């Protein structure tokens with residue numbers, strides 16, 4: 001068991017982004033950071049007076065940071081999570097596919113699927129053989 005879990009991070013050019021350990025929001029961090037509390041969560045903890053109460057959903061899909069291009073409903077354009085202000089309002093909002101379709105297959109499910117594929121292939125082979133036999137019998 002690992003004691004130190006590093007938060008997920010990725011590079012965008014030379015800037016390193018890391019997932020907040022609390023809410024998963026990505027924020028730019030330094031090279032050596034291994035955990036991050038994003039500014040929003042820090043604000044929640046220290047309680048900035050400007051911060052409205054309660055969490056305001058952004059309406060953005062999970063993983064939008066990783067999209068080559070993402071346009072939110074206000075027309076803000078993001079390239080891999082980075083806002084491109086000059087493109088604002090020039091593109092149509094990205095349509096987000098329902099989450100169900102993006103469901104990831106578990107390892108177990110993959111094995112089951114593979115097994116089923118084999119079963120189908122076997123069934124087809126058997127059917128073919130039977131057809132051949134039936135055909136031969138009918139003929140005779």
Ligand SMILES: [Zn+2]
Nearest residue numbers: 020023038041
């Ligand atoms: Zn956070």
